[in-house]
Amino acid sequence: KFEKAWLTFGIGALLVFLTVLGVSAFYLGNQPPSCLVTIDPAKVDTTKPFNEPGLKKVEGKDWDYELVFVASAFSYNPASVEVPYGAKVKIMATTKDVVHGFQVAGTNINMMLEPGYISEYTTTFDKAGEYLILCNEYCGVGHHMMTSKIEVV
Ligand code: CUA
Incomplete structure (x- = not known):
């Protein structure tokens, strides 16, 4: 009962x-936290912070560095970058043309870069070494050559 x-x-x-x-x-x-901010894909080269790709120290934020990547068929700018060991880094990335991937091998960073959107990920590199960045979205004939590198020193 x-x-x-x-x-x-x-x-x-x-x-x-x-x-x-x-x-x-x-x-x-x-x-899901990705693609929060919009950007004009035709004006990536003149839009902050994408007019200056690479690593930049920042003050007064929850992270120590901003690491800016611009993807376009079939490369990333910068093609290689050094990041200080243990630093908290905010990665900001976008694409100038088609959809590209942004996977950092050996970490759980795996973003999709879509034209018109900024993808962001904040992380701390607490293991020294080389991290390969790969494009995991098929983007054309040069897709398999599209890589970059983060060196944690
Ligand atoms: Cu870019 Cu595949």
């Missing part, structure tokens, strides 16, 4: 769960 009560409790709990999930997804706008 308790079956009915338990069944009611079970369905009630399910409804509460679905409501919470629904509210968090649609009302609070919980979305």
